[in-house]
Amino acid sequence: MDERYYSFSYFCKKTFGRKLYRVALDAHMTCPNRDGKIDTRGCIFCSKKGSGEFAISFDGQQLEKSDFIYNHDDGKEGDYIAYFQAYTNTYAPIERLRRLYTSVLDNPNFQGISIATRPDCMDDAVIALLKELKEKYPNKFFMVELGLQTIHKDSSTYIRRGYELEIFEECMDKLKDLDIHVVVHVILGLPNESKEMMLETIRYLNKQPIHGIKLQLLHYLKDTDLGDAYNQKKEEFHVLSFEEYIDIVVTCIQELRSDIVIHRLSGDGKKDDVIAPQWAFDKKKVLNTIRHTLKERDIVQGKAYEA
Numbered sequence: 001m002d003e004r005y006y007s008f009s010y011f012c013k014k015t016f017g018r019k020l021y022r023v024a025l026d027a028h029m030t031c032p033n034r035d036g037k038i039d040t041r042g043c044i045f046c047s048k049k050g051s052g053e054f055a056i057s058f059d060g061q062q063l064e065k066s067d068f069i070y071n072h073d074d075g076k077e078g079d080y081i082a083y084f085q086a087y088t089n090t091y092a093p094i095e096r097l098r099r100l101y102t103s104v105l106d107n108p109n110f111q112g113i114s115i116a117t118r119p120d121c122m123d124d125a126v127i128a129l130l131k132e133l134k135e136k137y138p139n140k141f142f143m144v145e146l147g148l149q150t151i152h153k154d155s156s157t158y159i160r161r162g163y164e165l166e167i168f169e170e171c172m173d174k175l176k177d178l179d180i181h182v183v184v185h186v187i188l189g190l191p192n193e194s195k196e197m198m199l200e201t202i203r204y205l206n207k208q209p210i211h212g213i214k215l216q217l218l219h220y221l222k223d224t225d226l227g228d229a230y231n232q233k234k235e236e237f238h239v240l241s242f243e244e245y246i247d248i249v250v251t252c253i254q255e256l257r258s259d260i261v262i263h264r265l266s267g268d269g270k271k272d273d274v275i276a277p278q279w280a281f282d283k284k285k286v287l288n289t290i291r292h293t294l295k296e297r298d299i300v301q302g303k304a305y306e307a
């Protein structure tokens with residue numbers, strides 16, 4: 001490992017011999033938290049675009065490199081992962097999912113596919129489809145990204161996640177034989193969560209058969225219920241300071257099993273949409289300070305877990 005943590009870029013170099021880049025897609029899905037099946041309001045922090053602000057509108061068309069809005073000019077054909085990011089990307093009729101997934105798996109620009117979804121939207125038909133596609137495209141890389149955010153019941157109720165922890169465990173059980181890289185999203189800085197509570201989420205995930213994690217700083221976004229609540233009563237919220245976030249992240253890294261790939265260590269909000277914290281925009285500074293602090297405290301990933 002060339003860094004003190006197992007980064008996604010290191011994982012890609014080790015696994016594929018090169019760096020891979022995600023191309024975020026918005027396949028115009030919806031979500032049971034939005035269409036009324038569970039709720040109509042969405043998770044309290046979720047933007048109107050279903051957390052797919054930077055995603056390209058996609059309906060199965062042939063994507064050329066020139067279509068990617070990202071500045072990944074150094075990437076070549078086959079250096080990309082099609083990332084179904086916006087909303088819940090297994091929440092559609094199976095035939096539609098098969099068509100969308102197949103269109104990127106057939107595209108030589110993409111080495112693989114990453115599907116962001118919810119554990120309660122991974123029914124047997126979706127699992128069977130993933131199994132079928134895994135067999136049909138043995139050389140492609142498959143990832144599923146699950147929005148867990150927290151293991152704490154009060155927090156999950158507050159954010160209106162809409163499913164219980166047992167559902168996550170059942171989903172992990174279904175996925176474990178598929179040889180799919182499972183990434184779990186965790187939010188750091190949820191209201192009323194202490195550092196210890198966040199670490200409890202990490203320790204819980206250490207015991208699950210996951211392959212990757214995204215540690216995301218909570219962003220208070222415009223036009224979300226959380227952003228509105230914050231604007232109305234700022235004094236009731238504790239927004240993490242830069243120093244607090246760095247301390248929490250490096251402690252999470254220290255606690256995290258060393259084979260879990262870290263896909264993200266910061267937030268990913270659109271500058272115009274973020275109300276707080278404003279310091280989060282300087283991603284370079286956040287990442288550099290995390291690296292510096294890891295070195296200063298002599299932390300490597302899993303140091304506390306292995307001890």
Ligand code: SF4
Pocket residue numbers: 031032033034041042043046047050051086087088118147
């Ligand atoms: S499950 Fe995802 S897409 Fe649905 S409301 Fe929550 S964050 Fe948004």
